[in-house]
Amino acid sequence: MRRLVTDTLIIAERNLIRLPRAPELLIAFTVQPIMFVLLFRYVFGGAIKTPGFSYADFLIPGIIVQNIAFGGFVTALGLNEDLHKGLIDRFRSLPMARPAVLAGRTLADVVTNGLSAAILIATGLLIGFHFHTSFLHAVAGFGLLLLFGYAFSWVFAFVGMLTSTPEAANSVAFIAVFPLTFISSAFVPVASMPEVLRGFAEVNPFTITVNAMRSLWLGAPAHNNVWGAVVWAFVIIAVFAPVAVARYRRATGR
Amino acid sequence: MTVEHTIEVNGLVKRFGEVRALEGVDLLARQGEVLGLLGPNGAGKTTLVRVLATLLKADAGSARVVGLDVQRDAAKLRERIGLAGQYAAVDENLTGLENLTMVGRLYGMNRRSAKARGRELLERFELLDAANRPTKTYSGGMRRRLDLAAALVAQPPVLFLDEPTTGLDPRSRLSLWEVIEGLVSEGTTVLLTTQYLDEADRLASEIAVIDQGRVIAGGTPDELKDRVGGERLEIRLDDAAHAEVAARALASMADEPPSVVGEVVRVGVHRRSGAIVAAVRRLDEAGVGVEDIALRRPTLDDVFLALTGHAAEADTDETKQENKDE
Numbered sequence: 075m076r077r078l079v080t081d082t083l084i085i086a087e088r089n090l091i092r093l094p095r096a097p098e099l100l101i102a103f104t105v106q107p108i109m110f111v112l113l114f115r116y117v118f119g120g121a122i123k124t125p126g127f128s129y130a131d132f133l134i135p136g137i138i139v140q141n142i143a144f145g146g147f148v149t150a151l152g153l154n155e156d157l158h159k160g161l162i163d164r165f166r167s168l169p170m171a172r173p174a175v176l177a178g179r180t181l182a183d184v185v186t187n188g189l190s191a192a193i194l195i196a197t198g199l200l201i202g203f204h205f206h207t208s209f210l211h212a213v214a215g216f217g218l219l220l221l222f223g224y225a226f227s228w229v230f231a232f233v234g235m236l237t238s239t240p241e242a243a244n245s246v247a248f249i250a251v252f253p254l255t256f257i258s259s260a261f262v263p264v265a266s267m268p269e270v271l272r273g274f275a276e277v278n279p280f281t282i283t284v285n286a287m288r289s290l291w292l293g294a295p296a297h298n299n300v301w302g303a304v305v306w307a308f309v310i311i312a313v314f315a316p317v318a319v320a321r322y323r324r325a326t327g328r
Numbered sequence: 329m330t331v332e333h334t335i336e337v338n339g340l341v342k343r344f345g346e347v348r349a350l351e352g353v354d355l356l357a358r359q360g361e362v363l364g365l366l367g368p369n370g371a372g373k374t375t376l377v378r379v380l381a382t383l384l385k386a387d388a389g390s391a392r393v394v395g396l397d398v399q400r401d402a403a404k405l406r407e408r409i410g411l412a413g414q415y416a417a418v419d420e421n422l423t424g425l426e427n428l429t430m431v432g433r434l435y436g437m438n439r440r441s442a443k444a445r446g447r448e449l450l451e452r453f454e455l456l457d458a459a460n461r462p463t464k465t466y467s468g469g470m471r472r473r474l475d476l477a478a479a480l481v482a483q484p485p486v487l488f489l490d491e492p493t494t495g496l497d498p499r500s501r502l503s504l505w506e507v508i509e510g511l512v513s514e515g516t517t518v519l520l521t522t523q524y525l526d527e528a529d530r531l532a533s534e535i536a537v538i539d540q541g542r543v544i545a546g547g548t549p550d551e552l553k554d555r556v557g558g559e560r561l562e563i564r565l566d567d568a569a570h571a572e573v574a575a576r577a578l579a580s581m582a583d584e585p586p587s588v589v590g591e592v593v594r595v596g597v598h599r600r601s602g603a604i605v606a607a608v609r610r611l612d613e614a615g616v617g618v619e620d621i622a623l624r625r626p627t628l629d630d631v632f633l634a635l636t637g638h639a640a641e642a643d644t645d646e647t648k649q650e651n652k653d654e
Contacts, residue, residue: 159417159420161417165434168431169403169404170435
């Protein structure tokens with residue numbers, strides 16, 4: 075167990091020290107989400123009715139959750155690259171804890187996710203977003219965000235171990251996650267959707283998490299959304315972490 | 329229990345769907361020797377290394393390395409082996425020193441001693457100047473040396489080298505060979521796969537020739553060469569039209585008739601000394617002009633050709649199969 079913790083930290087450190095040396099990734103983390111915030115706020119914002127909130131207030135929790143869910147993308151790409159360059163072979167030949175390579179990756183994602191969420195919050199504050207709740211609520215919301223992102227990193231870890239090329243990892247992850255984030259309450263109220271989509275949107279973990287964020291940051295009625303979101307995150311981890319690690323145990327390079 | 333052989337492989341079988349990568353491989357290697365695994369691409373060499381390095385489970389058979397079962401004692405075995413391969417598995421975005429430090433820590437060293445060990449290896453492999461540069465700026469030869477250094481961090485008694493010099497320029501190959509020879513002289517046991525016969529000839533004390541998942545021959549390089557026959561004279565005539573005359577003139581020198589390919593005549597000889605003079609005299613009497621004449625020992629190329637019926641050349645379709653399937 076101690077070995078698992080130290081090995082995980084070693085791998086997380088490895089993934090973080092290489093980050094500033096691959097600036098294209100940092101740009102993907104920062105510039106792209108800012109661009110989306112501006113597009114939604116100023117292009118669509120005027121046409122979308124969000125009863126009870128200004129669109130800036132409505133949008134920021136939604137777009138941050140979407141962005142955080144995609145934060146694990148680097149994990150899928152990075153693992154795939156490691157697999158093909160033979161690094162996974164090297165790791166698997168070392169006397170290290172078996173889940174550490176994946177756990178270190180996903181842990182590193184938490185740091186980068188925190189960074190990009192902070193950038194998005196700052197952008198939000200500039201375009202008219204306000205916290206309507208206490209400081210503690212805002213911090214709790216940030217914590218929930220990181221937990222949700224961490225859960226999705228395990229989904230991406232699985233995708234990265236499953237697919238044969240980085241391109242495939244990219245498109246599988248995109249096709250699986252992108253619609254999920256849009257058929258949710260992230261950008262528009264679900265009440266405006268056709269019935270079938272609305273039914274899906276209402277049970278979608280994204281909707282539940284976005285609603286939880288709105289209650290923690292904007293003071294919207296919580297219902298069971300906060301607990302629901304936490305449960306969803308743990309369910310996703312409980313499903314995807316074991317299958318991803320199982321994949322890793324049998325992984326073959328190249 | 330005493331360990332007689334450092335590497336002991338018995339009847340190892342591994343299939344990937346329809347592809348039979350290993351079909352009952354037996355191998356033995358003593359401590360401090362280089363066992364060369366020679367064979368074309370797709371012969372099963374990489375699969376065998378992957379099984380021995382605990383990366384892959386065999387379907388049948390058993391294998392022990394330093395007395396540890398590769399399957400049952402895998403976790404313990406990983407502390408005693410080093411693996412370096414043709415793909416130079418280093419993190420391109422980390423510096424050389426960061427790579428080695430990371431590997432050392434994953435072997436269980438603390439940060440300080442992992443770093444010290446990393447420096448020591450970088451110095452030994454003449455990479456100290458590049459210690460703080462990301463490895464993506466390294467040349468192919470430098471990466472390969474770093475990869476080998478990473479395999480040596482924990483000073484493992486057994487080293488698996490999977491085609492360590494494939495794709496390297498001659499100078500880098502030579503320097504890597506010297507490093508490997510140094511390790512062996514210190515007592516490291518090495519299992520080396522290669523498709524280069526000169527590499528096996530230079531490094532290996534014992535060779536197993538592997539083709540289509542089976543060991544088809546084994547022995548020292550000299551034993552294998554003897555199996556193909558003794559030394560041969562290779563004579564290049566100035567005119568291919570005289571080849572038949574030349575062959576007839578030389579026939580009494582050997583038990584088997586000389587072989588003729590274009591203007592080149594080859595003939596086996598019983599005794600090395602005097603063979604060239606005797607041949608030149610006979611050809612001169614027969615009125616045949618000679619452009620070049622040389623005494624040649626059989627190479628492992630000849631061995632391979634004689635054993636498998638095909639040259640030791642790449643067979644890429646099979647390789648792809650072996651690498652893709654799991």
